[in-house]
Amino acid sequence: MTDEKTAGKKKADKNSQKQNTVKLPRELALDTLIEILEKGDFSHTLLNKTLKNQKNLTKQDRSFITRLVEGTLERLITLDYILDAYSKVKVKKMKPFIRNLLRMSLYQLKYMDQVPDSAVCNESVKLAEKRGFKTLSGFVNGVLRNIARSSENDILPSEEKDKITFLSVFYSTPQWIIEKWLREYDYNTVKKMLSAQFEEKSYTTIRVNTAMNTSKELAEILKTEGIEVVEGSYLSCALKIREFDSLDAIKAFQEGRFTVQDESSMFIGLIAGIKENNRIIDVCGAPGGKALHAAELLGGTGMVETRDVSDFKVALIQENIKRMGFHNMKAVKKDATVKDEESMDQADIVIADLPCSGLGVIGKKPDIKYNMTEEKQQELVKLQRDILSVVNGYVKKGGTLIYSTCTINPDENLKNVEWFTENYPFQLTSIEDCLPDEFPCASKKEGYLQLLPGVNDTDGFFMAKLKKQL
Numbered sequence: 053m054t055d056e057k058t059a060g061k062k063k064a065d066k067n068s069q070k071q072n073t074v075k076l077p078r079e080l081a082l083d084t085l086i087e088i089l090e091k092g093d094f095s096h097t098l099l100n101k102t103l104k105n106q107k108n109l110t111k112q113d114r115s116f117i118t119r120l121v122e123g124t125l126e127r128l129i130t131l132d133y134i135l136d137a138y139s140k141v142k143v144k145k146m147k148p149f150i151r152n153l154l155r156m157s158l159y160q161l162k163y164m165d166q167v168p169d170s171a172v173c174n175e176s177v178k179l180a181e182k183r184g185f186k187t188l189s190g191f192v193n194g195v196l197r198n199i200a201r202s203s204e205n206d207i208l209p210s211e212e213k214d215k216i217t218f219l220s221v222f223y224s225t226p227q228w229i230i231e232k233w234l235r236e237y238d239y240n241t242v243k244k245m246l247s248a249q250f251e252e253k254s255y256t257t258i259r260v261n262t263a264m265n266t267s268k269e270l271a272e273i274l275k276t277e278g279i280e281v282v283e284g285s286y287l288s289c290a291l292k293i294r295e296f297d298s299l300d301a302i303k304a305f306q307e308g309r310f311t312v313q314d315e316s317s318m319f320i321g322l323i324a325g326i327k328e329n330n331r332i333i334d335v336c337g338a339p340g341g342k343a344l345h346a347a348e349l350l351g352g353t354g355m356v357e358t359r360d361v362s363d364f365k366v367a368l369i370q371e372n373i374k375r376m377g378f379h380n381m382k383a384v385k386k387d388a389t390v391k392d393e394e395s396m397d398q399a400d401i402v403i404a405d406l407p408c409s410g411l412g413v414i415g416k417k418p419d420i421k422y423n424m425t426e427e428k429q430q431e432l433v434k435l436q437r438d439i440l441s442v443v444n445g446y447v448k449k450g451g452t453l454i455y456s457t458c459t460i461n462p463d464e465n466l467k468n469v470e471w472f473t474e475n476y477p478f479q480l481t482s483i484e485d486c487l488p489d490e491f492p493c494a495s496k497k498e499g500y501l502q503l504l505p506g507v508n509d510t511d512g513f514f515m516a517k518l519k520k521q522l
């Protein structure tokens with residue numbers, strides 16, 4: 053071989069090696085899913101890490117990876133049910149790589165119309181071969197092609213025969229959650245709540261920093277950055293945005309002109325009844341969404357002390373304070389279960405937005421529904437009561453305690469409030485005047501609000517306003 057030919061062959065080998073080591077979007081999505089599903093890491097943290105580490109991805113690649121990872125997680129129970137029906141080897145017995153490759157590929161077959169079935173099958177076979185599973189590529193191909201040729205309606209459980217199994221498989225939600233919700237809400241409401249998980253999530257809800265710009269001004273600024281903007285569903289300080297690559301890349305975000313927050317959480321600032329010079333303590337405050345809103349509503353006066361339990365969480369709050377430019381807010385590391393003598397009778401308002409089961413936000417964080425259990429939920433009820441029994445002492449006489457969670461189970465919500473008012477000198481107080489007139493909710497007068505996904509155009513969220521007796 054001539055020197056020229058040898059050099060040419062070396063170059064070709066190098067290129068093919070390079071091609072083999074470069075990960076394409078499907079492979080990146082699959083590796084992320086394996087980390088989440090086999091190692092139990094948080095989906096949003098890992099997905100953000102994948103997207104941040106891969107600088108060369110296009111905007112389309114990013115949204116494809118996001119949709120594949122989030123969609124496969126959201127539909128996991130449904131996907132496993134179908135795979136079990138079509139494969140001789142049950143999903144649980146498969147090798148982790150093959151199990152997750154099949155889940156992700158089936159998600160594309162069933163829920164991503166724009167990807168042709170043949171491309172899904174071919175790409176899956178290529179991926180199996182590339183990662184050393186050549187002997188199993190025929191199995192992968194066979195299962196996927198069989199499913200692609202059939203209709204899953206033939207195998208899904210019947211709604212008439214067994215409602216709970218049907219709801220669990222159809223809406224990919226563990227049975228214990230469905231049984232729990234059916235004890236509290238009627239069948240149609242439960243169906244609405246379950247189906248809300250899968251609603252189009254192309255919009256991100258943001259809260260305007262009114263200390264820097266009005267909603268109208270911010271909308272104009274965002275539009276000049278090529279971002280699509282529509283009004284929020286209930287509140288004038290809320291906007292919904294889409295068609296942006298990443299949040300960090302939006303100039304208006306870097307400048308602190310807005311923060312990301314669901315409208316349900318914005319209600320906390322409104323019902324708290326914040327007045328000039330108030331001293332506010334947010335006892336479980338990271339990353340700072342509600343506390344930042346409170347600081348803004350104080351109009352540069354007063355002080356919001358925002359606490360959380362770890363250095364990492366406190367750093368998140370600090371980062372947000374810096375970005376939004378508030379001087380009447382600070383972040384402090386403090387465990388809310390431990391009494392802080394110096395805070396006794398010091399706060400006009402205590403915000404207790406406590407750790408909870410998070411079942412109101414499973415549409416945004418699908419791994420919650422698979423990781424939460426009834427036992428864990430009962431431990432959370434105990435933690436919520438432990439925290440409430442400490443932090444109520446920080447409220448001045450006549451002051452306010454706001455209790456909130458992003459869940460929809462009465463035992464973490466209204467039942468906790470009933471337990472609290474039976475044991476401490478607080479009573480529920482009306483929030484009717486704090487909310488928009490058109491906002492539908494029968495319990496406004498009684499002093500609490502239970503928002504339900506699919507019923508309200510928000511996350512599932514609970515809040516109660518409690519006044520300390522004089």
Ligand SMILES: C[S@@+](CC[C@H](N)C(=O)[O-])C[C@H]1O[C@@H](n2cnc3c(N)ncnc32)[C@H](O)[C@@H]1O
Pocket residue numbers: 317335336337338339340341342343359360361362365386387388389405406407408
């Ligand atoms: C629902 S999140 C708070 C969200 C926050 N209020 C906001 O609006 O951005 C609950 C927080 O409670 C914190 N937490 C859990 N246990 C705690 C404890 N013992 N003391 C203080 N914070 C705690 C968690 O780290 C978490 O950040």
